[in-house]
Amino acid sequence: MRGLLACATLARRAGAAASGAGRRHLAGAAEAAEAELKKTALYDFHVAHGGKMVPFAGWSMPIQYKDSIMDSTLNCRANGSLFDVSHMCGLSLHGSQAIPFLETLVVADVAALKDGTGSLTVFTNEKGGAIDDSVVTKVTDKHVYLVVNAGCRDKDLAHIGAHMEAFNKKGGDVKWHIHDERSLLALQGPLAAPTLQLLTKEDLSKMYFSDFKMIDINGSACFLTRTGYTGEDGFEISVPSENALDLAKALLEKSEGKVRLTGLGARDSLRLEAGLCLYGNDMEQHTTPVEAGLSWAIGKRRRAEGGFLGAEVILKQLKEGPKIRRVGIFSQGPPPRSHSAIVSGDGSGENIGEVTSGGFSPCLKKNIAMGYVKSGLHKAGTEFKVVVRGKSYDAVVTKMPFVPTKYYKAP
Amino acid sequence: MALRLWASSAANALKISSSGARAAAPAYSISRYFSTVLDGLKYSSSHEWVKNEGTVATIGISDHAQGHLGEVVFVELPEAGTKVTQGGAFGNVESVKATSDVNSPISGEVVEVNEKLSGTPGLINTSPYEDGWMIKVKPSSPSELDALLDPAKYTKHCEEEDAH
Structure with a gap:
């Protein structure tokens, strides 16, 4: 019997996404693993700000701070939120064939993206099901930057790694770099742009949704993507981990306290209100992008040519309907x-x-x-x-x- | 035990109210870090309280519990006449972040439920010990009350859970 406080929905979801284990056993599994949880560069900062730390996909992450989830959600839409999403896995693919290689694994028309722009995409399996969803950015013809879900990191890297090895054995030219030296902050809400503008010389008014730039922010070399998981305007900032704390402090300070630290609880409310899928809940191994309503993310050329895992199933569904x-x-x-x-x-x-x-x-x-x-x-x-x-x-x-x-x- | 998932390293300073259960206006705090434990009530380790008034006992959830749950958005209660057993779930509280069973601290028959909670579930947050009561039960084994926690023990129990 679950007791009053014996239920942490988000932590359960995280466990479910990570392991697929039975729901009833997850709390116990999470506790057993608590000692081994990974900490982000901002862990002490979260704790100092009243963050309630919970196990999430192998990381100790703040589910909320002193504000309630209700207040945090509303404040994100009225002012702004700063999330530590360093548990997510940033990954770069380099090489003359980085794009053709990635296109064997995802549904997006990466080649057609302009340099410095990105798109939501889906990694598929042989049956057309989703291995993960991811935001992919074409930095240049020879460099793709991806962010994949924390709960899917191990299987994604195993999947990408195995296919990359096979690809290179046939004479391909792709290398990867996993950005474990970086932290990822999400700045979201109407005050995101005006606040961030105070910390960079880049004219953010010329940077649109899905645009990507490698720029100096608060004195450190960042990867900036105008994207997010709340439905609001905002950015995800990949920052060298040694500079993450300074950047987080600067963002909160420059907003004069209006942008507030926000945890995974409100992040879940925000993404649900925005109609965005949570992998592990709304999309799983057996769900195709067509069923998930993400047909728009399947590029026109990809529909004609296929060439990604499970293309037969997906192209048939596109034609006949799921x-x-x-x-x-x-x-x-x-x-x-x-x-x-x-x-x-x-x-x-x-x-x-x-x-x-x-x-x-x-x-x-x-x-x-x-x-x-x-x-x-x-x-x-x-x-x-x-x-x-x-x-x-x-x-x-x-x-x-x-x-x-x-x-x-x-x- | 998953309460530890919500544990905060911030000091959880619980304080005993001296106003007593029968006071007209019990002192409770809306801050989650200063939850109130009322004198004169008995508590279960799963965070329900019971106020025994002889033939009828009133049951609700503690200030500590509502603070951890956050805004309550829906309350599911049994109908009058339902039998409840000590430690068994009789209802459900939905907050923005989670669904939680509410267990009965004692066995007996439900004689009344708080109808106001269907329209104003937030009473559980604003007045957990008064307007936010959940059910009234005619106890079948009054001695069960002896096994419950007194305010001092319950306060200690909350501190220990939060310290995890």
């Missing part, structure tokens, strides 16, 4: 959570899908969720029920994002 689709859901009653059943609203109780993420939206003050339903039942306005602890509650499909996104796009 059997299940990811949808956004509003529901009554208690907030649905991952694995809540979705059943027909006609009284038959027929199982038609499953919730993969859900919660109470701090901004909308109502329940939001995403999940997978049979194709045909995915259109906005379709009514069905979600089952929470044995009771059925009214639910309706709605378009995502739940909260409008505010990306800074080129005019």
Whole structure:
């Protein structure tokens, strides 16, 4: 029996994403591993600021600080948030064939990206399922920069490494560098750009969503990407780890306290409100990018040519339509959570899908969720029920994002 | 035991209120780092409180618990007439961050539930010991109360959990 405080949803998710182990055993597994948890360069800073540290994908990360998750979420959208996301894995591929190599593993048309721009992409397996999602940036023709999920790091690196070895054996020219010498900070919200502008000479007004630059920020050589995981305008800043603490302090100071340290709890609320997938919940090994609603990330040339793992399955789904689709859901009653059943609203109780993420939206003050339903039942306005602890509650499909996104796009 | 997942290294200074359970306006704090433990109540190690008033006992969750859970957005309660058992779940509290079972500190029959919580679940945060009560139970084994924690022991229990 779970007790009152014996449930940390996010930590469970992290465990689930990392190991796929049974839910009931995860708390115990997390505790056993606590001693071996990795710490980011900002660990002491988090603790000094009241961060509640929890195990997350093998790292000790702040789930929240002194502010509640509700307040943190609202403050990100009203002012700004600073997240330590150094647990995520930055990776560079170098070499004359870095792009052709990467394209054998992902669905994006990397070659077509302009230098210094990026896109969300998906690493696929032979069955067309998602190994991970990732933001990929074409730095130059010979350099690609990627950030992959912390919980997927080991399997991603094993996957990429094995394919790279085979590729190079056939005369390919690709090398990788894993950026363990760097930390990653996410600065998000309406004050992100004005705050960051105070720490760099680069004109950020000319840098748009998905743009990437290697520039000096606060006196250190950073990789700057205009991207994020909140639906707000913002940046992810890869900074040498020895400079991470100074940069974090400077960002908070320059915002005059309006940008606040924000933990993984609010990060999850924010990404859910923005309709963004959490790998391990909303996308898994058996989910294709088409089912996940990420067909837009499959480049036009890639649709014609294929050439990535599982292309047959994915191209067929693009043509014929997938059997299940990811949808956004509003529901009554208690907030649905991952694995809540979705059943027909006609009284038959027929199982038609499953919730993969859900919660109470701090901004909308109502329940939001995403999940997978049979194709045909995915259109906005379709009514069905979600089952929470044995009771059925009214639910309706709605378009995502739940909260409008505010990306800074080129005019 | 997953409470340690939420443990903060910030000092969790719990203080005993001297106002007593029957005081009209118990002193509680909204700050999560200064949760209140009321005198005159008994507590379970899973963070529920019970106020025994002879034939009927009132049950809710502690200030410490609500502070850790954060904003409560939904409360699921049993119907009057339901039998509850000591240590068994009788309801559910949903906060922004998690779903949590609420266990009954004593066995008995539910005679009343706090209907206000369906429309105003946040009463659990603002008034955990008064307006945020959850159920009233007719105890079937009043001696079960003896096994529960008194305020001093419960305070120590919270400190120990947070220190992990």
